[in-house]
Amino acid sequence: MAYVAPKEFVTKMVDAGEAKIFMSTRDTLIRAFMAGAILALAAAFAITINVQTGQPLLGAVLFPVGFCLLYLMGFDLLTGVFTLSPLALIDRRPGVTLGGVLRNWGLVFTGNFAGALLVALMMAVIVTFGFTQAPDAVGEKIGHIGEGRTLGYAAHGAAGMLTLFIRGVLCNWMVSTGVVAAMMSTTVPGKVIGMWMPIMLFFYMGFEHSVVNMFLFPSSLMLGGNFSIMDYLIWNEIPTVAGNLVGGLTFVGLTLYATHSRTAPARTPAVARGTDNVVPVAAE
Structure with a gap:
């Protein structure tokens, strides 16, 4: 499916990071707005599937449809620019x-x-008929997610904060892998397959995605979730953003850049004196 070699798609990663940095304010905001909206719709879609079928795996399998759509339309998520934009700085563009x-x-x-x-x-509005009745089953589920993933972490103190941060790290390790996987192919089917797998993994595992949470927690507050805005910021959004930054940049951006763009000198064979044996030695 028109596979692109690692050295080539890493160059694409740096080029993409540079383009995003120099993009106009208007275009950056429009593309980010649409990305946040589409990913939120995908999250609502997955939760609806979970509630109506009782099969969380099915929701996770279908959730990546939103990510694939927003990527193919050229929209930007915070998790993606965390990984790509710094590479242009590191590459001294x-x-x-x-x-x-x-x-x-x-x-x-x-x-x-x-x-x-x-x-x-x-x-x-949809799950309450314009706030004229109690939330339906989907609305109740969203409300409980907001409580469990703020107060639930807070109940464990520092251990809860560490758990939240690591879930953020693992999330963007997978999400940014999906972003990069789309660059590994020049065909739409190849891009979609590459993106689908890591996005499905992060969603089913319950890792913390800062943009998905921008939908889940405000909607939960609107639907009567028993937590505060400060609970949301301190016990979810801020640590999740930090974890997403570390996960995407460290385990995807820097590792790929280091080994495929700034490759270390290869080891070369040398013939030992007075013998026909070839002894591998490190290149100087």
């Missing part, structure tokens, strides 16, 4: 600065949150 990277992250966060928040409001 002309004009790329730390300020430019931080600007890109801030704009994408803002756009993602606005898009996810709009869908959260829309879904809250």
Whole structure:
């Protein structure tokens, strides 16, 4: 399926990071807004499947449809730019600065949150008939998710915070792997297959995705979830953002860049004096 070799798609990763840094404010916000909205709809879709069928695996299998759509339309998630944008700085692309990277992250966060928040409001209206009745089964499920994934962590103190952070790390390890996997093919089927597998894994395992949570927790608050905005920020969103940054940049961006773009010198064979035996030695 038109496979792209690692050295080539790592160059694509750096190019993509550079392009995102220099993108206009308007386009960055629009693309981030749409990405947040589409991913929120996919999360609502998966939760609806879970509630109606009682099969969480089925929801996880179908959730990646949203991620694939937003990627193919060229929209941006915070988790993706956490991994790609810094590579342009590390590669010393002309004009790329730390300020430019931080600007890109801030704009994408803002756009993602606005898009996810709009869908959260829309879904809250749907599951309550315009706030005229108690939430339906899907709305109740969303409300309980918000409580369990804020107060549930808080109940364990520092251990809960560590667990939350690591779930954020593992999440973007998988999500950014999906972003990169899409660059491994030049065909739509190849891109979709590459993205689908790691996204399905993260969702089924219950890892913490900062943009999905921008939908889940505000909608949960609208539906009567028994936690506060500060609970959401301190016991979910902020640690999740930090974990997503570490996971995507460390385990995907930097590792691929280090081994395929800044490859270490290869070991070369050398013939030992006075013998026909070949002795492998490290290249100087």
